Amino acid sequence: MVKLKNRMQKNNIENIRHSFAHLTNIAVRKFYPKAQPAIGPAIENGFYQDFGNLNISKEDLPKIEKEIRSIAKQNLTFKKELWPFRKVVDFYKKEKQPYKVQIAKDLVKEKKLTKLGIVRTGDILVDLCRGGHVKNTRELPLDAFKLTHVAGAYWRGDEKNPMLTRVYGLAFAEKKELDEYLAFLEEAKKRDHKRLGQELDLFSFHPEAPGFVFWHPKGMLLRQALMSLHHELHRKAGYQEVSTPILLSEDLWKRSGHWDNYKDNMYFTKIDNRVFAIKPMNCPGTILVYKVRPRSYKELPIRFAEAGEVHRHEPSGTLNGLMRVRAFRQDDTHIFAQPDQVEQEVIDVIRLTLQFYRIIGLKEPHIELSTKPEKYIGSLAMWRKAESTLKKILNDLKIDYKINKGDGAFYGPKIDFHVKDSLGRSWQLGTIQLDFSMSERFDVTYIDKDGRQKRPVIIHRTVIGSIQRFMGVLIEHFAGAFPTWLAPEQVWIVPISDKFLSYAKDVQQRLLKDYPALRVVVKEENETLGKKIREGEVQKIPYLAVVGEKEQAQGTLSPRKRGKGNLGAMKIDAFAKILEKEIKEKN
RNA sequence: GCCGGGGUAGUUCAGUGGCAGAACGCGUUCUUGGUAAGAACGAGGCCAUGGGUUCAAUUCCCAUCCCCGGCUCCA
Numbered sequence: 054m055v056k057l058k059n060r061m062q063k064n065n066i067e068n069i070r071h072s073f074a075h076l077t078n079i080a081v082r083k084f085y086p087k088a089q090p091a092i093g094p095a096i097e098n099g100f101y102q103d104f105g106n107l108n109i110s111k112e113d114l115p116k117i118e119k120e121i122r123s124i125a126k127q128n129l130t131f132k133k134e135l136w137p138f139r140k141v142v143d144f145y146k147k148e149k150q151p152y153k154v155q156i157a158k159d160l161v162k163e164k165k166l167t168k169l170g171i172v173r174t175g176d177i178l179v180d181l182c183r184g185g186h187v188k189n190t191r192e193l194p195l196d197a198f199k200l201t202h203v204a205g206a207y208w209r210g211d212e213k214n215p216m217l218t219r220v221y222g223l224a225f226a227e228k229k230e231l232d233e234y235l236a237f238l239e240e241a242k243k244r245d246h247k248r249l250g251q252e253l254d255l256f257s258f259h260p261e262a263p264g265f266v267f268w269h270p271k272g273m274l275l276r277q278a279l280m281s282l283h284h285e286l287h288r289k290a291g292y293q294e295v296s297t298p299i300l301l302s303e304d305l306w307k308r309s310g311h312w313d314n315y316k317d318n319m320y321f322t323k324i325d326n327r328v329f330a331i332k333p334m335n336c337p338g339t340i341l342v343y344k345v346r347p348r349s350y351k352e353l354p355i356r357f358a359e360a361g362e363v364h365r366h367e368p369s370g371t372l373n374g375l376m377r378v379r380a381f382r383q384d385d386t387h388i389f390a391q392p393d394q395v396e397q398e399v400i401d402v403i404r405l406t407l408q409f410y411r412i413i414g415l416k417e418p419h420i421e422l423s424t425k426p427e428k429y430i431g432s433l434a435m436w437r438k439a440e441s442t443l444k445k446i447l448n449d450l451k452i453d454y455k456i457n458k459g460d461g462a463f464y465g466p467k468i469d470f471h472v473k474d475s476l477g478r479s480w481q482l483g484t485i486q487l488d489f490s491m492s493e494r495f496d497v498t499y500i501d502k503d504g505r506q507k508r509p510v511i512i513h514r515t516v517i518g519s520i521q522r523f524m525g526v527l528i529e530h531f532a533g534a535f536p537t538w539l540a541p542e543q544v545w546i547v548p549i550s551d552k553f554l555s556y557a558k559d560v561q562q563r564l565l566k567d568y569p570a571l572r573v574v575v576k577e578e579n580e581t582l583g584k585k586i587r588e589g590e591v592q593k594i595p596y597l598a599v600v601g602e603k604e605q606a607q608g609t610l611s612p613r614k615r616g617k618g619n620l621g622a623m624k625i626d627a628f629a630k631i632l633e634k635e636i637k638e639k640n
Numbered sequence: 641g642c643c644g645g646g647g648u649a650g651u652u653c654a655g656u657g658g659c660a661g662a663a664c665g666c667g668u669u670c671u672u673g674g675u676a677a678g679a680a681c682g683a684g685g686c687c688a689u690g691g692g693u694u695c696a697a698u699u700c701c702c703a704u705c706c707c708c709g710g711c712u713c714c715a
Contacts, residue, residue, distance in 0.1 A: 110644060111709095204710030205643025212712045216643055219710075247708090251651080260688080260706045318714090363715090368641045369706090371713060381715070460714095469715090481715055519715045550672040579672085587676035601674060611675085619675055 070095030070224045072131065072186040073121070073198055077102040077220055079178050080120035085109070090180070091152035091208060091217055097477075098234060099198075099223040103206060105152055107218040114200040117220070121198075125190040129174040133182075141169050144179065152208065152217075153181055197231045198224040244475040246528040247374040253533050253592060255541070256375070264372045264379030266521055274541035274572060276524060280360070282412065282538075282639075283384060283517065290405055292358040292386060297338025299362060303328040308494055309337045310430045314463040318365045335361040335385040336513060340495045343389055348499040353509060354390040354398055360520070361385055375525030376480055382520040388512040389497070395510050399446050399468075399485055406470055406483045406516045412639055413539075415530055418470040418482065420452055423460035430464055431490035439487040440466045462513070464490045470518075475529040482518040482526065534615060537595040538636045544573040545594050546610070549582045549601035556605040560598065560625060567629045590615065598628065 074093030077100070082088050085107055093102035136144075138161050145153040160166055160181075172182040174190070187193060200222045208214035225231045242248070250256045255272035258265075268276065300322070306312045311319065311333065320331040332338065339357045348355070364380045371377050390398050410418060422443055425436045443466055447454050454468070461467050470483035488511040491497070498506040517523040527539075537543050544564070548557040557575045564573055576585050582599065589597040598610040599619075609622040612631075 108643090112645095202709065203644060206711045207642075210712075212642070216711075218643070221710080258707085263706065365714085368713070370641060370643095370711085373708090377714070383715070484715070515715075517715095522715060547675085549674055552672065581671095581673055581678060582675060583673085584677055585675090590676055597675080599675065603674085613675060 066224075066226055067095040068186050069193060069226060070100040071182075072190070072193055073222055073224045074100040074102045075131070075172065075174075075178060075180055075182070075186060076121045076124055076190070076193075077117070077200070077222065078180060079124055079174075080117045081107065081109075081220065083120055084113075084117065087149070088218075089150050089152055092156070095185075098225075099201070099221065101219050101221045103152075103208075103217040103219050105208070105215065105217050109203055109218060109220075111203055114203070114220070118200045121200075122195050124177075125193050125195055128189055128191045129177065130189050131172050131174055131186050134171055134173065135168040136171050137168055138166070141171065141181065145181075156181055194224075194226060194228065196228040197226060198222060199231065199235075238476075241475040244529045244532045245374075246376075246474075246525040249528050249533040250375070253541075255528070258374075263369065264367065264377075266375060266378055266380070271541035272524075275527075275535065275539060276520065278539045278541075279413075279517075279524065279527070280520070283409065286405065286409060287358060287386075290356075290401070292356045295339060295342050295357045295359050297335065297342065297359060297361065299332055299364075300324075300329045301332055301338060303330055305337050306330050309491065310463060310494060311337075314428050314430070318367065320364050320366055331364040332361070333363050333365045335359050335363060335383065336387060336491060336511075337495070339385075339387045340491065340497060340511075343387075343497060344495070348389070348509075350391060350499055350501045350507075353499055354388050354394050356386055356388045358384070358386040375521045375528075376474065376478075378519070378521050381522065384515050384517040384520065386514050388514065389499070389509040390512060391499070391501075391507075392510055395442060395487070395512065396446060398512055399443070399487075400450065402485050402512070402514050402516075403446070403450065403452070403468070406485075409516050410470070410472075413527070414536070414640070415472060415526070418472050419479075420447070420454040421457040421460075421469045421471060422447065422454050423457040423462075423467045423469060425466065426459050426461050426463060428463050429461070430494075435489040436466065439489060443468055443485075443487060462486050462488075464488045465513075472526050474526060475532075480522055480526060482523055483516045484514065484518060486513040488513055534593040535595075536635075536640060537632065538639045540572070540593075540595050542572050542574050542592070542594055543632070543636075544571065544596045544598055544612075545585075545589050546573065546575045546598045546600060547582065547585045547589070548576070549599060551577070551579060553600050553602070553605055557600050560600060560610055563625050564629055564632075567626070568633060571632065586613065589613075596628075596632070 071094065074095065078090045078093055081104060082090070088107040089105035091103035091105060093100065138157065141157045142154055145157065157169055160169060169181060170183050171179055172186065173179045200220060202221050204219050204221065205216045206219040208217050223231060223234060225234065253271060254269050255275060256269055257267045259267060303321070306319070315333055319333050322329050322331070339359055342357060343355065360382055362380060362382050367377060367379055388398050424440055429436070447468065465486050465488040467484050467486040469481045471479045471481050473479050491511050492508045497509060497511070499509050501507045546557045546560050548554050554577060561573055561575050564571055578585065586597060593615060595615050597613040599613060600610050604610050604622060607622065609624055610628060611622045612620050612628055614620055
């Protein structure tokens with residue numbers, strides 16, 4: 054037993070996960086001999102195995118899981134061999150495994166191999182495999198794995214290819230880790246913003262408008278609290294706010310390039326025989342504002358901010374609560390800059406973005422640099438220049454980043470800020486996009502020192518990205534227990550009986566006099582104190598201020614801090630000071 | 641859009657080929673309370689929508705809509 058444990062520790066977790074994928078391959082084909090295995094890699098927390106020609110549902114997983122265990126208990130040895138390419142292809146053709154044949158062909162073509170690594174366990178499995186598995190199935194921790202779900206996935210990740218059936222599993226080195234991960238998933242469900250949005254009465258969705266958010270009063274209070282911080286920081290950083298129409302004529306979108314690159318995602322409407330589009334982006338409107346008069350180099354950089362509502366017809370299957378919607382508000386700004394101002398502007402935006410996330414207390418975002426996509430406008434020279442500028446800035450600031458090849462906007466490369474949701478899915482929030490094309494298309498100019506017309510660089514940037522998505526991330530980050538400065542309702546005043554209702558209202562007025570912006574509610578309901586306290590805790594209200602006979606006599610209140618219990622009676626002024634400090638310091 | 645799963649009271653969910661269920665919430669009354677659920681009574685339902693099978697469908701079958709988990713796409 055001790056010996057076995059030592060051997061298990063020698064196996065790295067990827068080997069264990071990849072081995073389970075092999076066994077999934079064997080087990081599935083025992084029940085479904087015509088299934089055609091494709092790839093089966095180790096992934097974060099587990100593995101998956103893809104199959105063509107397989108139609109199963111989640112209910113089939115237990116029997117497959119049982120089969121995997123029984124195969125593993127046969128103490129099979131994974132044996133590595135090198136087979137000539139021809140032999141591999143012939144074998145898989147005979148076995149009717151077209152995806153394996155294709156993988157073999159691609160390996161030979163891309164890596165110029167003549168012999169391919171395969172793995173076999175006696176005569177049970179022959180799988181193409183570059184290695185990375187345990188030596189013997191007895192080393193696999195059978196109590197630390199679990200098949201979790203089936204899902205569709207396109208062959209080679211391309212939607213033009215056939216859809217395969219993917220079996221996902223979790224696998225860890227020890228049962229304890231699996232249990233911990235399953236407990237984490239349970240916790241994550243409680244943090245789910247869709248669930249909290251309903252429980253805390255923040256927003257809703259309706260079949261009458263799929264993908265569009267309905268904000269409730271408390272959701273709006275939360276949003277306003279967030280946006281007032283945003284507003285304050287941007288005003289101080291020299292941004293000017295503008296507002297442009299939601300409907301703009303079709304030919305504007307033809308000029309901007311959206312018609313060619315983005316038409317499928319746009320909503321259109323016809324008025325007086327003229328076609329208008331609902332804006333999917335704010336840029337063209339802002340550009341029209343810039344162009345109302347000739348601009349001097351002395352005015353630049355101009356930072357026109359517009360928190361505009363954009364509509365994008367996203368495919369139905371991609372919608373996801375607040376994280377992916379069809380209408381959202383972006384904290385968009387278009388910075389019109391002279392070329393030699395670009396670097397400093399981008400640096401300032403990066404700093405502002407990180408500062409904003411830090412004040413709120415979000416985890417550090419991970420940063421990606423997205424490069425030229427397949428559909429693009431502008432010259433290759435422009436793209437090279439823009440990409441290298443962004444790289445230089447990130448390197449100079451010593452910021453870690455990942456290159457996201459081909460994921461740029463159609464008019465320029467971008468730096469993106471990503472944060473994970475409660476289930477660990479990553480979402481893009483802020484973005485900084487360099488654009489050398491739009492100023493050509495819209496003939497945007499400024500008059501330089503030498504009296505000549507020149508093209509400004511346009512920097513498209515958001516800190517929040519989509520306000521909807523950002524709030525989804527925010528709700529999950531705080532699990533609905535917002536810090537006092539953000540909480541839709543900051544204080545409930547709870548009279549112990551309705552005899553003290555008028556004193557409770559006096560206290561409310563006193564607090565509002567000191568602090569007019571305080572979100573304070575008197576709980577008038579005819580319920581027991583215990584009931585109202587429970588309700589306040591469930592609603593995650595930061596402070597519940599209890600008032601009764603004692604408080605009325607002394608002119609005090611007894612606040613209770615969320616999750617911390619009764620703080621004891623204190624003067625109203627003293628309580629107001631605590632609130633003021635907490636709200637000001639935003640913690 | 642594609643693959644898989646789901647939709648029953650305001651919410652979370654049971655359930656059944658033959659009168660539709662619970663808890664919480666909501667309303668009324670009683671109660672006037674000291675830090676996480678006081679009590680009684682009551683009102684809520686085209687069982688998502690439209691077809692089909694059947695003597696009979698909320699239940700079985702098909703289609704549509706919406707939601708969830710993935711894939712692709714995206715902020």
